Amino acid sequence: MxxxxxxxxxxxxxxxxxxxxxxxxxxxxxxxxxxxxxxxxxxxxxxxxxxxxxxxxxxxxxxxxxxxxxxxxxxxxxxxxxxxxDIENSTTAKDYINKLNEDEENEENKKCIDKLAYEIGASVGKMHVNNIIHGDLTTSNILIKANKIYFIDFGLSHVSTSAEDKAVDLYVLERALLSTHANSDRFFKKILLSYQDNNKKYKEVITRFEEVRTRGRKRTMIG
Ligand SMILES: Nc1ncnc2c1ncn2[C@@H]1O[C@H](COP(=O)(O)OP(=O)(O)O)[C@@H](O)[C@H]1O
Ligand SMILES: [Mg+2]
Structure with missing residues (x-):
């Protein structure tokens, strides 16, 4: 260059x-x-x-x-x-959420956040149905433009049919949300609901996800 x-x-x-x-x-x-x-x-x-x-x-x-x-x-x-x-004039989901969170009592803002959670859940569900593991799901790696969401930063992506890999993908996203955004609990729950609507094999993944989370908690407690 x-x-x-x-x-x-x-x-x-x-x-x-x-x-x-x-x-x-x-x-x-x-x-x-x-x-x-x-x-x-x-x-x-x-x-x-x-x-x-x-x-x-x-x-x-x-x-x-x-x-x-x-x-x-x-x-x-x-x-x-x-x-x-170049997805011109796009904003990262991170900036978008932070902006909306500045006035979280605003009903319109809540609706926008819920809609975004729905879109993210639907897209990740679709990715996993197609056995695509993103590998680095964070709100900096999602761009928003004209009501559409774009995924970027696929350097750690791979193809896998395993529920464990999909569960870890979701766990990475949950951790990223927790460390970046307020009210991420509610947001992530909405993502999971929409994920389930868009992924017929979600049950196995969600069970695994709970396990991955428990392992993560234990690891955090140990040090
Ligand atoms: N195709 C694109 N269109 C618009 N902006 C982009 C695009 N790709 C990357 N960016 C911007 O650059 C940032 C970093 O890109 P990313 O692919 O996530 O690389 P990194 O590995 O450095 O995280 C993104 O958060 C986004 O702001
Ligand atoms: Mg990135």
Whole structure:
């Protein structure tokens, strides 16, 4: 990305950079991943590329399943980056919820939050019906634009039929909500209700989920 003046950095993280720019006359987001210096170079290169591939596969698999994701434009393993549609003027679910929570007594705001919980539950239910595990379900990895929700950040996604993997996916989301948002209890309950409406095999997953949660609690108590 070095000699490309067309792009501006919008996020600099430990694992990579996010750029905004134009590619083939379209607004794009470029996600570049670094190799980490302290790891074994060859292993590291493989891991980085696996995450880029996982990202591309997750985006496409979700799209095929009818879940909104950015369009995928280019995967460049050599430059360790991926070009995708810029969901312009979107907000993260995180910012959206925080804004609504500023006035949580407002009935209109409550309705918006409930609607979002419903949408998230429905989409995650659909993902799991299609055996797609997102791997990093947080409110920063969900974008909202014009009443539609888009999922992003699929670097840890994989395909699995196991109820355990789906349960852990839900648990990651619950933990993320608890650590980011007030009133997340009610919000997550709504997500689970909608998840159940959209996933015929939900019972096994929910049972597993309760187990994963108990394991998590025990671990927290021990230290
Ligand atoms: N396709 C996109 N359209 C619009 N904004 C995006 C897009 N992809 C990423 N972003 C923005 O960049 C942030 C980080 O992207 P993400 O894929 O989650 O990378 P990270 O691994 O750094 O979390 C997102 O929270 C969002 O604000
Ligand atoms: Mg992210």
């Amino acid at each position: 070095d000699n490309n003046t067309n792009f501006t950095i919008i996020k600099q993280g430990a694992e990579g950079r996010i750029y905004k720019g134009v590619y083939l006359q379209k607004p794009v987001i470029v996600k570049e991943r670094f190799n980490k210096k302290y790891r074994h170079p060859e292993l590291d290169d493989t891991l980085t590329k696996e995450r880029i591939k996982a990202e591309a596969r997750g985006i496409v698999r979700c799209k095929v399943a009818g879940i909104f994701t950015p369009a995928l434009y280019l995967v460049d393993l050599k430059r360790r980056c991926i070009f995708m549609e």
